[in-house]
Amino acid sequence: MPKIVNERADILPALGEVFREHGFEGASLSAIGERTGLGKGSLYHFFPGGKEEMAAAVLAEIDTWFAAHIFKPLREDADAARAIAQMFDAVERYFESGRRICLVGALALNDARDRFGPRVSGYFAAWTAALEDALIRAGHGHKKARGRAEEAVATIQGGLVLARAMNDSTLFQRILTRLKKRLLDD
Protein backbone atom coordinates (compact mmCIF):
# COMPACT_ATOMS: atom_id res chain seq x y z
CA MET A 1 0.00 0.00 0.00
CA PRO A 2 1.99 2.94 -1.28
CA LYS A 3 2.10 6.20 0.53
CA ILE A 4 0.37 9.10 -1.15
CA VAL A 5 1.69 11.83 1.12
CA ASN A 6 3.74 11.65 4.24
CA GLU A 7 3.29 15.11 5.70
CA ARG A 8 -0.06 16.53 6.43
CA ALA A 9 1.27 19.91 5.35
CA ASP A 10 1.43 18.54 1.82
CA ILE A 11 -2.33 18.45 1.45
CA LEU A 12 -3.10 21.80 3.08
CA PRO A 13 -3.13 23.68 -0.23
CA ALA A 14 -5.68 21.29 -1.72
CA LEU A 15 -7.70 21.46 1.48
CA GLY A 16 -7.69 25.22 1.32
CA GLU A 17 -9.03 25.22 -2.20
CA VAL A 18 -11.91 22.92 -1.28
CA PHE A 19 -12.94 25.19 1.58
CA ARG A 20 -12.60 28.22 -0.65
CA GLU A 21 -14.87 26.68 -3.26
CA HIS A 22 -17.56 25.22 -1.05
CA GLY A 23 -17.25 26.94 2.30
CA PHE A 24 -16.94 25.01 5.53
CA GLU A 25 -20.34 23.34 5.57
CA GLY A 26 -20.37 22.77 1.84
CA ALA A 27 -16.99 21.08 1.76
CA SER A 28 -18.06 17.46 2.11
CA LEU A 29 -15.63 14.73 3.04
CA SER A 30 -16.15 13.19 -0.38
CA ALA A 31 -15.23 16.47 -2.08
CA ILE A 32 -12.21 16.76 0.17
CA GLY A 33 -11.22 13.20 -0.60
CA GLU A 34 -11.58 13.79 -4.29
CA ARG A 35 -9.52 16.96 -4.29
CA THR A 36 -6.76 15.64 -2.07
CA GLY A 37 -6.72 12.14 -3.52
CA LEU A 38 -7.00 10.71 -0.02
CA GLY A 39 -9.59 8.38 1.39
CA LYS A 40 -11.37 8.91 4.67
CA GLY A 41 -8.92 6.63 6.42
CA SER A 42 -5.97 8.78 5.51
CA LEU A 43 -7.79 12.03 6.17
CA TYR A 44 -8.75 10.96 9.66
CA HIS A 45 -5.26 9.67 10.22
CA PHE A 46 -3.81 13.12 9.58
CA PHE A 47 -6.71 15.03 11.08
CA PRO A 48 -8.31 13.03 13.90
CA GLY A 49 -10.50 16.03 14.62
CA GLY A 50 -12.23 15.78 11.25
CA LYS A 51 -13.28 18.72 9.13
CA GLU A 52 -12.86 21.17 11.95
CA GLU A 53 -9.21 20.25 12.42
CA MET A 54 -8.64 20.40 8.67
CA ALA A 55 -10.01 23.91 8.43
CA ALA A 56 -8.09 24.97 11.51
CA ALA A 57 -4.86 23.68 9.97
CA VAL A 58 -5.55 25.57 6.77
CA LEU A 59 -6.25 28.76 8.70
CA ALA A 60 -3.06 28.33 10.68
CA GLU A 61 -1.06 27.95 7.48
CA ILE A 62 -2.67 31.07 6.03
CA ASP A 63 -1.84 32.96 9.21
CA THR A 64 1.76 31.86 8.97
CA TRP A 65 2.06 32.80 5.33
CA PHE A 66 0.62 36.25 5.80
CA ALA A 67 2.67 36.87 8.92
CA ALA A 68 5.89 36.06 7.12
CA HIS A 69 5.22 37.64 3.73
CA ILE A 70 3.06 40.64 4.59
CA PHE A 71 2.67 41.47 8.27
CA LYS A 72 6.32 41.15 9.24
CA PRO A 73 7.67 43.34 6.40
CA LEU A 74 5.00 45.93 7.18
CA ARG A 75 6.16 46.07 10.76
CA GLU A 76 9.89 45.75 10.30
CA ASP A 77 11.03 46.88 6.88
CA ALA A 78 13.18 49.97 7.25
CA ASP A 79 11.55 51.39 4.13
CA ALA A 80 7.88 51.42 5.13
CA ALA A 81 6.66 52.71 1.77
CA ARG A 82 8.42 49.87 0.03
CA ALA A 83 6.85 47.37 2.42
CA ILE A 84 3.41 48.75 1.60
CA ALA A 85 4.10 48.51 -2.11
CA GLN A 86 5.26 44.96 -1.65
CA MET A 87 2.09 44.19 0.27
CA PHE A 88 0.05 45.12 -2.76
CA ASP A 89 2.20 42.98 -5.01
CA ALA A 90 1.93 40.03 -2.64
CA VAL A 91 -1.83 40.48 -2.30
CA GLU A 92 -2.37 40.56 -6.02
CA ARG A 93 -0.31 37.43 -6.49
CA TYR A 94 -1.77 35.57 -3.53
CA PHE A 95 -5.37 36.23 -4.55
CA GLU A 96 -4.56 35.71 -8.21
CA SER A 97 -5.91 39.10 -9.19
CA GLY A 98 -9.22 38.38 -7.53
CA ARG A 99 -9.80 34.96 -9.05
CA ARG A 100 -9.05 33.43 -5.67
CA ILE A 101 -11.00 34.49 -2.62
CA CYS A 102 -9.90 35.08 0.94
CA LEU A 103 -10.85 32.01 2.95
CA VAL A 104 -10.72 33.89 6.23
CA GLY A 105 -13.09 36.54 4.96
CA ALA A 106 -15.44 33.93 3.51
CA LEU A 107 -15.56 32.03 6.79
CA ALA A 108 -16.22 35.24 8.67
CA LEU A 109 -19.47 35.81 6.81
CA ASN A 110 -21.48 32.82 7.97
CA ASP A 111 -21.78 30.83 11.16
CA ALA A 112 -18.41 29.17 10.55
CA ARG A 113 -17.00 32.30 12.15
CA ASP A 114 -18.11 31.06 15.55
CA ARG A 115 -16.01 27.91 15.16
CA PHE A 116 -12.84 29.81 14.33
CA GLY A 117 -13.52 33.12 16.02
CA PRO A 118 -10.07 34.00 17.40
CA ARG A 119 -8.27 32.86 14.25
CA VAL A 120 -10.55 34.91 12.04
CA SER A 121 -10.46 38.07 14.09
CA GLY A 122 -6.75 37.67 14.77
CA TYR A 123 -5.97 37.56 11.07
CA PHE A 124 -7.64 40.89 10.37
CA ALA A 125 -6.41 42.45 13.59
CA ALA A 126 -2.83 41.54 12.70
CA TRP A 127 -3.21 42.85 9.17
CA THR A 128 -4.66 46.21 10.14
CA ALA A 129 -2.21 46.66 12.99
CA ALA A 130 0.79 45.92 10.77
CA LEU A 131 -0.45 48.24 8.05
CA GLU A 132 -1.14 50.96 10.58
CA ASP A 133 2.42 50.63 11.81
CA ALA A 134 3.82 50.95 8.31
CA LEU A 135 1.62 53.94 7.50
CA ILE A 136 2.85 55.79 10.55
CA ARG A 137 6.46 55.07 9.68
CA ALA A 138 5.75 56.18 6.12
CA GLY A 139 4.76 59.58 7.40
CA HIS A 140 1.02 59.38 7.88
CA GLY A 141 -0.43 61.07 10.92
CA HIS A 142 -0.71 58.80 13.92
CA LYS A 143 -4.31 59.70 14.48
CA LYS A 144 -5.55 58.75 11.04
CA ALA A 145 -3.28 55.82 10.38
CA ARG A 146 -5.54 53.27 12.06
CA GLY A 147 -8.58 54.39 10.12
CA ARG A 148 -6.70 54.29 6.85
CA ALA A 149 -5.38 50.84 7.59
CA GLU A 150 -8.81 49.49 8.43
CA GLU A 151 -10.28 51.02 5.33
CA ALA A 152 -7.51 49.63 3.15
CA VAL A 153 -7.92 46.08 4.39
CA ALA A 154 -11.68 46.40 3.99
CA THR A 155 -11.28 47.64 0.44
CA ILE A 156 -9.10 44.68 -0.43
CA GLN A 157 -11.64 42.26 1.02
CA GLY A 158 -14.49 43.98 -0.72
CA GLY A 159 -12.53 43.99 -3.94
CA LEU A 160 -12.37 40.21 -3.71
CA VAL A 161 -16.12 40.04 -3.20
CA LEU A 162 -16.85 42.26 -6.18
CA ALA A 163 -14.31 40.66 -8.45
CA ARG A 164 -15.75 37.23 -7.77
CA ALA A 165 -19.36 38.41 -7.95
CA MET A 166 -18.82 40.02 -11.35
CA ASN A 167 -16.24 37.50 -12.47
CA ASP A 168 -13.92 40.32 -13.43
CA SER A 169 -10.33 40.13 -12.29
CA THR A 170 -9.47 43.50 -13.84
CA LEU A 171 -11.82 45.05 -11.30
CA PHE A 172 -9.68 43.77 -8.45
CA GLN A 173 -6.53 45.03 -10.11
CA ARG A 174 -8.05 48.48 -10.63
CA ILE A 175 -9.13 48.69 -7.00
CA LEU A 176 -5.69 47.66 -5.78
CA THR A 177 -3.96 50.19 -8.02
CA ARG A 178 -6.15 53.04 -6.84
CA LEU A 179 -5.80 52.08 -3.22
CA LYS A 180 -2.04 51.73 -3.43
CA LYS A 181 -1.70 55.14 -5.04
CA ARG A 182 -3.83 56.77 -2.40
CA LEU A 183 -1.93 55.19 0.48
CA LEU A 184 1.49 56.05 -0.89
CA ASP A 185 0.91 59.47 -2.41
CA ASP A 186 -1.47 60.95 0.09
Added chain:
Amino acid sequence: MPKIVNERADILPALGEVFREHGFEGASLSAIGERTGLGKGSLYHFFPGGKEEMAAAVLAEIDTWFAAHIFKPLREDADAARAIAQMFDAVERYFESGRRICLVGALALNDARDRFGPRVSGYFAAWTAALEDALIRAGHGHKKARGRAEEAVATIQGGLVLARAMNDSTLFQRILTRLKKRLLDD
Protein backbone atom coordinates in the same frame (compact mmCIF):
# COMPACT_ATOMS: atom_id res chain seq x y z
CA MET B 1 -55.98 23.71 9.97
CA PRO B 2 -55.24 27.39 10.45
CA LYS B 3 -53.16 29.35 8.07
CA ILE B 4 -49.78 30.43 9.32
CA VAL B 5 -49.03 32.83 6.51
CA ASN B 6 -50.92 33.53 3.34
CA GLU B 7 -48.38 35.32 1.23
CA ARG B 8 -45.05 33.86 0.47
CA ALA B 9 -43.61 37.36 0.72
CA ASP B 10 -44.36 37.21 4.45
CA ILE B 11 -41.67 34.66 5.11
CA LEU B 12 -38.96 36.17 2.91
CA PRO B 13 -37.38 38.15 5.75
CA ALA B 14 -37.05 35.05 7.91
CA LEU B 15 -35.73 33.11 4.92
CA GLY B 16 -33.15 35.80 4.30
CA GLU B 17 -31.88 35.62 7.84
CA VAL B 18 -31.43 31.85 7.67
CA PHE B 19 -29.39 32.15 4.49
CA ARG B 20 -27.36 34.97 6.00
CA GLU B 21 -26.56 32.88 9.05
CA HIS B 22 -25.78 29.57 7.42
CA GLY B 23 -25.11 30.30 3.78
CA PHE B 24 -26.93 28.47 1.01
CA GLU B 25 -25.59 24.97 1.61
CA GLY B 26 -25.65 25.33 5.36
CA ALA B 27 -29.26 26.47 5.49
CA SER B 28 -30.97 23.13 5.98
CA LEU B 29 -34.67 22.67 5.44
CA SER B 30 -35.05 21.92 9.12
CA ALA B 31 -33.35 25.20 10.04
CA ILE B 32 -35.54 27.00 7.54
CA GLY B 33 -38.63 25.33 8.93
CA GLU B 34 -37.68 26.25 12.45
CA ARG B 35 -37.03 29.90 11.62
CA THR B 36 -40.13 30.37 9.50
CA GLY B 37 -42.41 28.21 11.61
CA LEU B 38 -43.45 26.30 8.51
CA GLY B 39 -43.24 22.58 7.80
CA LYS B 40 -41.76 21.14 4.67
CA GLY B 41 -45.19 20.77 3.13
CA SER B 42 -45.94 24.45 3.43
CA LEU B 43 -42.49 25.45 2.28
CA TYR B 44 -42.80 23.34 -0.83
CA HIS B 45 -46.26 24.71 -1.38
CA PHE B 46 -44.90 28.24 -1.57
CA PHE B 47 -41.61 27.30 -3.20
CA PRO B 48 -42.05 24.24 -5.39
CA GLY B 49 -38.48 24.68 -6.55
CA GLY B 50 -37.12 24.03 -3.06
CA LYS B 51 -34.19 25.82 -1.51
CA GLU B 52 -33.05 27.24 -4.80
CA GLU B 53 -36.36 28.99 -5.37
CA MET B 54 -36.36 30.25 -1.79
CA ALA B 55 -32.95 31.82 -2.17
CA ALA B 56 -33.88 33.23 -5.56
CA ALA B 57 -36.98 34.85 -4.07
CA VAL B 58 -34.92 36.38 -1.28
CA LEU B 59 -32.39 37.73 -3.77
CA ALA B 60 -35.18 39.19 -5.88
CA GLU B 61 -36.61 40.94 -2.85
CA ILE B 62 -33.20 42.35 -1.96
CA ASP B 63 -32.77 43.57 -5.52
CA THR B 64 -36.12 45.29 -5.38
CA TRP B 65 -35.37 46.94 -2.06
CA PHE B 66 -32.01 48.28 -3.12
CA ALA B 67 -33.35 49.43 -6.47
CA ALA B 68 -36.09 51.44 -4.80
CA HIS B 69 -34.22 52.81 -1.78
CA ILE B 70 -30.69 53.24 -3.08
CA PHE B 71 -30.14 52.79 -6.80
CA LYS B 72 -33.09 54.85 -7.98
CA PRO B 73 -32.34 57.90 -5.81
CA LEU B 74 -28.71 57.73 -6.87
CA ARG B 75 -29.74 57.86 -10.51
CA GLU B 76 -32.63 60.26 -10.30
CA ASP B 77 -32.40 62.57 -7.32
CA ALA B 78 -31.86 66.13 -8.51
CA ASP B 79 -29.45 66.66 -5.63
CA ALA B 80 -26.85 63.98 -6.27
CA ALA B 81 -24.81 64.74 -3.19
CA ARG B 82 -27.87 64.33 -1.04
CA ALA B 83 -28.65 61.01 -2.71
CA ILE B 84 -25.14 59.81 -1.90
CA ALA B 85 -25.48 60.89 1.70
CA GLN B 86 -28.79 59.09 1.90
CA MET B 87 -27.18 55.99 0.47
CA PHE B 88 -24.80 55.89 3.40
CA ASP B 89 -27.64 56.31 5.85
CA ALA B 90 -29.66 53.57 4.20
CA VAL B 91 -26.65 51.25 4.08
CA GLU B 92 -25.90 51.74 7.74
CA ARG B 93 -29.49 51.06 8.66
CA TYR B 94 -29.95 48.11 6.32
CA PHE B 95 -26.81 46.34 7.47
CA GLU B 96 -27.44 47.32 11.07
CA SER B 97 -24.06 48.96 11.44
CA GLY B 98 -22.29 45.84 10.26
CA ARG B 99 -24.07 43.38 12.49
CA ARG B 100 -25.96 42.11 9.47
CA ILE B 101 -24.07 40.87 6.45
CA CYS B 102 -24.77 41.29 2.76
CA LEU B 103 -26.35 38.07 1.54
CA VAL B 104 -25.43 38.77 -2.07
CA GLY B 105 -21.80 39.27 -1.19
CA ALA B 106 -21.75 36.16 0.96
CA LEU B 107 -23.24 34.04 -1.81
CA ALA B 108 -20.73 35.45 -4.27
CA LEU B 109 -17.82 34.01 -2.30
CA ASN B 110 -18.49 30.30 -2.63
CA ASP B 111 -19.91 28.04 -5.29
CA ALA B 112 -23.43 29.32 -4.62
CA ARG B 113 -22.46 32.13 -6.96
CA ASP B 114 -22.80 29.80 -9.91
CA ARG B 115 -26.44 29.11 -9.07
CA PHE B 116 -27.37 32.77 -8.92
CA GLY B 117 -24.77 34.26 -11.22
CA PRO B 118 -26.79 36.93 -13.02
CA ARG B 119 -28.60 38.05 -9.88
CA VAL B 120 -25.36 38.38 -7.95
CA SER B 121 -23.46 40.22 -10.64
CA GLY B 122 -26.47 42.33 -11.52
CA TYR B 123 -26.78 43.56 -7.96
CA PHE B 124 -23.25 44.89 -7.84
CA ALA B 125 -23.35 46.15 -11.41
CA ALA B 126 -26.48 48.15 -10.67
CA TRP B 127 -25.02 49.55 -7.47
CA THR B 128 -21.75 50.69 -9.00
CA ALA B 129 -23.47 52.09 -12.08
CA ALA B 130 -25.96 54.08 -10.01
CA LEU B 131 -23.23 55.44 -7.75
CA GLU B 132 -21.09 56.34 -10.73
CA ASP B 133 -24.01 58.27 -12.16
CA ALA B 134 -24.51 60.19 -8.95
CA LEU B 135 -20.80 60.94 -8.60
CA ILE B 136 -20.70 62.43 -12.08
CA ARG B 137 -23.72 64.59 -11.37
CA ALA B 138 -22.14 65.63 -8.08
CA GLY B 139 -19.22 67.06 -9.98
CA HIS B 140 -16.68 64.25 -10.07
CA GLY B 141 -14.75 63.79 -13.28
CA HIS B 142 -16.34 61.38 -15.70
CA LYS B 143 -13.15 59.43 -16.11
CA LYS B 144 -12.60 58.66 -12.44
CA ALA B 145 -16.22 58.31 -11.37
CA ARG B 146 -16.44 54.64 -12.27
CA GLY B 147 -13.31 53.75 -10.36
CA ARG B 148 -14.45 55.65 -7.32
CA ALA B 149 -17.85 53.98 -7.43
CA GLU B 150 -16.35 50.51 -7.66
CA GLU B 151 -13.97 51.23 -4.84
CA ALA B 152 -16.74 52.63 -2.66
CA VAL B 153 -18.98 49.59 -3.09
CA ALA B 154 -16.00 47.33 -2.45
CA THR B 155 -15.14 49.22 0.72
CA ILE B 156 -18.67 48.82 1.99
CA GLN B 157 -18.62 45.10 1.31
CA GLY B 158 -15.21 44.72 2.89
CA GLY B 159 -16.37 46.74 5.85
CA LEU B 160 -19.08 44.16 6.41
CA VAL B 161 -16.51 41.37 6.26
CA LEU B 162 -14.22 43.05 8.77
CA ALA B 163 -16.97 44.15 11.11
CA ARG B 164 -18.31 40.63 11.28
CA ALA B 165 -14.88 39.03 11.52
CA MET B 166 -13.89 41.23 14.43
CA ASN B 167 -17.38 41.47 15.84
CA ASP B 168 -17.06 45.24 15.99
CA SER B 169 -19.88 47.33 14.61
CA THR B 170 -18.08 50.58 15.32
CA LEU B 171 -15.52 49.54 12.73
CA PHE B 172 -18.18 49.49 10.05
CA GLN B 173 -19.46 52.88 11.12
CA ARG B 174 -15.96 54.36 11.04
CA ILE B 175 -15.34 53.01 7.55
CA LEU B 176 -18.64 54.38 6.29
CA THR B 177 -17.98 57.79 7.78
CA ARG B 178 -14.54 58.05 6.23
CA LEU B 179 -15.77 56.83 2.87
CA LYS B 180 -18.70 59.22 2.84
CA LYS B 181 -16.48 62.16 3.65
CA ARG B 182 -14.05 61.28 0.91
CA LEU B 183 -16.76 60.88 -1.71
CA LEU B 184 -18.54 64.10 -0.86
CA ASP B 185 -15.66 66.43 -0.04
CA ASP B 186 -13.10 65.31 -2.57
Added chain:
DNA sequence: TCGCTTGTGTACCGTTTGGTAAAGTGTTAT
Protein backbone atom coordinates in the same frame (compact mmCIF):
# COMPACT_ATOMS: atom_id res chain seq x y z
C1' DT C 1 13.48 -11.93 9.52
C1' DC C 2 11.02 -10.00 12.73
C1' DG C 3 8.03 -6.48 14.70
C1' DC C 4 6.62 -1.82 14.73
C1' DT C 5 5.07 2.33 12.98
C1' DT C 6 2.70 4.80 9.50
C1' DG C 7 -0.57 5.12 6.04
C1' DT C 8 -4.37 3.27 3.23
C1' DG C 9 -8.76 0.95 1.68
C1' DT C 10 -13.25 -0.59 2.78
C1' DA C 11 -17.18 -1.63 5.08
C1' DC C 12 -20.16 0.18 8.16
C1' DC C 13 -22.71 3.19 11.67
C1' DG C 14 -26.59 6.33 12.92
C1' DT C 15 -28.24 10.75 11.50
C1' DT C 16 -29.55 14.24 8.49
C1' DT C 17 -30.16 15.79 3.99
C1' DG C 18 -33.47 17.68 0.14
C1' DG C 19 -37.49 16.27 -1.69
C1' DT C 20 -42.21 13.68 -2.53
C1' DA C 21 -46.97 11.90 -1.73
C1' DA C 22 -51.08 12.04 0.01
C1' DA C 23 -54.48 12.69 3.37
C1' DG C 24 -56.67 16.12 6.03
C1' DT C 25 -58.42 20.74 7.57
C1' DG C 26 -59.75 24.99 7.29
C1' DT C 27 -61.72 29.05 4.32
C1' DT C 28 -64.33 30.82 0.63
C1' DA C 29 -67.34 31.26 -3.37
C1' DT C 30 -71.20 29.49 -5.44
Added chain:
DNA sequence: ATAACACTTTACCAAACGGTACACAAGCGA
Protein backbone atom coordinates in the same frame (compact mmCIF):
# COMPACT_ATOMS: atom_id res chain seq x y z
C1' DA D 1 -74.95 22.80 1.40
C1' DT D 2 -71.39 21.91 -1.29
C1' DA D 3 -67.56 21.93 -4.01
C1' DA D 4 -63.20 24.06 -4.97
C1' DC D 5 -59.24 25.88 -3.29
C1' DA D 6 -55.29 26.88 -0.19
C1' DC D 7 -52.64 25.47 3.15
C1' DT D 8 -50.76 22.09 6.71
C1' DT D 9 -49.52 17.72 8.66
C1' DT D 10 -47.50 13.46 8.59
C1' DA D 11 -45.14 9.72 6.83
C1' DC D 12 -41.91 8.40 3.89
C1' DC D 13 -37.86 7.98 0.60
C1' DA D 14 -33.14 7.27 -1.37
C1' DA D 15 -28.92 9.50 -1.04
C1' DA D 16 -25.43 11.75 1.26
C1' DC D 17 -23.58 13.26 5.47
C1' DG D 18 -19.56 13.11 9.16
C1' DG D 19 -17.38 9.81 11.56
C1' DT D 20 -15.63 5.05 13.31
C1' DA D 21 -13.48 0.45 13.17
C1' DC D 22 -10.45 -2.46 11.50
C1' DA D 23 -7.93 -5.25 8.52
C1' DC D 24 -4.01 -4.69 5.74
C1' DA D 25 0.11 -3.18 3.16
C1' DA D 26 4.43 -0.84 2.88
C1' DG D 27 8.84 0.94 4.84
C1' DC D 28 12.19 0.53 8.30
C1' DG D 29 15.16 -0.24 12.28
C1' DA D 30 16.74 -4.01 15.08
